Amino acid sequence: MAASDKKILTRLYVVAGGLFLFACVVVFKLVSIQMVNGEKYRDLAEKRTTKMFTIAPNRGNLISDDGSLLATSVSRYTIRFDAVTVKKEDFQENIKPLSAKLSELLGKPTSHYQQILRKAKANKNRYTLIARNLDYSDYMEVKKFPLFNKGPYKGGLIVEQKTVREHPLGKIAERSVGYENVDENGYYSGVGLERAFGEYLRGIEGKRLKQKIAKGQWKPIGWDNIVEPKDGYDLISTIDINIQDIAHHALLGQLEKYKADHGSVIVMERETGEVKAISNLGITKEGKYYERLNYAIGESHEPGSTFKLMNLVAALEDKIIDTSSVKDTGKGSWKIYRHRVKDTKHGGHGKISMAKAFEVSSNVAFAQMVHEGYKEKPSRYVNRLMSMNLGKEIGLPIKGEGKPLIRYPGDKGWSGLSLAQMAYGYEVSMTPLQTLTFYNAIANDGVMVKPRMIKEVKEWNKTIQKFDKEIINPSVCSRETAKQVQQLLKNVVEKKHGTGHRMYSPNFSMAGKTGTAQKNYQDKTSDKFGYISTFAGYFPADEPKYSCIVVIHEPDKSVGYYGADVSGPVFKSIAQKVYATSPLVDEVDMFQAKYAGLDNAYQEYFAEAQKKHSKVPNVKGMSGMDAVSILENLGLQVEIKGNGKVKKQSVSHGTDIKKSKKIVLELS
């Protein structure tokens, strides 16, 4: 007998018990995976299946003073074609209409696109370039083209979006607007305002946790972003597009004319220090000019004669000299130690006042003034220059400001000649912006304001931060000194003997100082030897609105190199155009036809009105209007009857005004 029912049951319990035990082991293993190795696998899960994605914020706009966009971020689309994913029939059917459409949009002939597409299909190219950097509206068009409208899988359309920085106004002030890049380590680099104010423009990256659902496919977890992206703030620049445009083109024209190496212009609002225009143009190998480096801010060089202003102010402040003090410049050459200081005027200026010496830019007079005035105590001179903030950087937010150089006695490079050299702008070094800042301070009666290029940081219409006028030095010199030199600066242009007189225009006024510095003068025969032509000043000459500096490096010597010739015209055309476009200074002479009767009547009225009356005048025969105005100006109450000329006056002439109060005029 094989099996009794009882035996079957016993064995069944063994098997069932075994299964139960097995179940227990499974549950035990389950718990062990969760508890013992749980951490490890949960970490793995996180690592493998979730990832923090960043959402790029929109970079803020850079806006000019008048609300034009200087720099803004836009999306650009690159279109590529995957020839493999497209079905053969679809391809054959659509290649012609697609090529036609592409040709229509992108310009090249239909056959060109047909060829590209067929080649891609034949070579099984999955990443054929069709068009680069399309804007949004073109991209939307392309999406609707035959074949491409079937989408990425059936139509083979590959779209790559990227955000680029656009300058809607073109290359104007490109270098000052600048750019900013970020590398993979999050390190920012760049130049100009974009870099200097990058922290405002950048915004804050958003974060979103996403979960992997398949290779290359991620779905967002949860409803909200972990960190909402915050768009960058808008920057309102002080740059005025109109002035910038004028400055840019005036400089460009002059650089081209003089085949100069490079040049820069800065226009600054006198009162506030707002930089209205800043243009830097350098030459390429092909002889074209573009915004190459920020020379205006970064390039420190020997200023030459524009530095005479600083010396004159220093000497006046130290009471070493007066504008009327006379210096004997002799024949235009003065020997100091073994060095000769020369004037440009052949034959010299003879005995001239310091005022004239400034206006004619006499090197001899200035060398004498500084050398003789300070040779006993050269440090007094340097300290004076320093007290006028000349040895210090302005401290701009833009990186790369050039360092000014003013040596102290005893410093390396200082010699007995130094005072005489510094007198006309050598052995010192300044950037155009630093020079301009000083000229602006003079125009501002001694108050030195800090140049600035950003007015305001905004988030839509909300102001986040305002950059107000900053005063570097409330008084670089006394008001009197400032007034004195202002007159001289005006004379430079106005007086016939002034170095800037060639710029003179009777229609508007300018004040400033020319400078023609030599560059690389160690060997005057070398190719490198050249000139730096400068004009620094302000306009209008009285109550100036803007200060401006023009610096042009290495003009072609055969064309010209004097500051007044090379840089002066740029200054002038800026002053002229700003003047012409500024409604405040427009004056129009009214043209009036001569009319004898009217003239006589006016003369009569004018004569009467000019007289000082103590008695009631005779107004009989005058026009009612004139009579009323004369009498009322005398404090009388006038009542008129009728119109026309005065026929009768109720108070006869010769009556004391004080006694009469009311006068009735009968007109006919």
Added chain:
Amino acid sequence: MLALFKNINGDKALWAVVALLGLFSFLPVYSASSNLVYVVGNGTPIGHLVKHAVFLIFGFGIIYGIHRIPTHFFKGLSLIAMPIVIVLLVITLFQGSSVDGTNASRWIRLPFVKFQTSTLAAVVLMIYVARYLTKIKDEAINFKESIVPLWLPVFAVVGLILPANFSTAGIIFTMVLVLCFIGGYPFKYLMGIVGSGLLALTFFILVAKAFPDAFANRVDTWENRFENFMNGEDTEADYQIEKAKIAIATGGIVGKGAGKSVQKNFLPQSSSDFIYAIIVEEYGLVGGVVLMLFFLFLLFRIVVIANGSPTTFGTLLALAVGLPIIFQAMINMAVAVELFPVTGQNLPLISSGGTSAWMTCLAIGIVLSVSNKQHRKSKSNLNINETNPLEILSGQL
């Protein structure tokens, strides 16, 4: 409809467990469908749900139909079905649909569905063995005598399944051994059979290795999977196991919630082989243990039903078809927790397994038939009435 409910007989607890598991199965199937739809790009979520519902309704139809069949009919039915099954297996094996050189011929294509013959063969074979054990229970067992009526069909079925589906063959063979053990087949003979079984397997593998191109087989796949389980190299199966473990670990005590599984997107067999891992991920340790308890309760009811059966055949039949369900469930869960190498066994009643789910329903129906007291009332009649042609047929063999 009411009549239909009136005619529901048998163990009510078993009905309840099966119905609950069936209802519950919609959740993981629906959850897993998101992977199929959105990642694989196959069908729609509702489509997968409807398909599952249709399969389940058919399945319950099978349960209902089978449980109305009197228990002793199965003796004869198994005798008739046995040769048919063997023919079907031969057809399946040699229809030659192989995937990349490995034999994936597990299915016969029928209109609308693929039919996995091995699952039907398993049920039929188990009934056949139960019948044989019942028949010889009062006799002294002679090994030689049992070779032809018992082991020949067993080896035929297992041998035909083996090349395409090692794990199913292994499970069937194991279940046959367990059933023989319970049915009182001498232990020493069983050891001999195990030995010869292993010998046959070794022979098969050696032949397959020696002549790799002789016939399509999956020896290399088994080898990979097994080696994988034994050492810890980075392979496809490791990837699956790691994902399963991540699923279990991230599920925690109470789980992420229905449908919120992450790993379903990465586990290739998230709706069948690794469904237990996904269930734990979504319903936590609690859900996993409760599901396990459900299967243990199912085991308990099967034991109770086997115990309560007045006939030895009834007892053995309930165990013959009932135990494999539990066994298969245990294997499936064990794979998910890395107690077992990756096999490819469904979780019975839960996975969206198609026709194999129907075979589970067939088995459940048979167990319910055993528990059906209505059959017992008429049993006395049938004992007298030996005119049942099938009974006579079975007696002659």
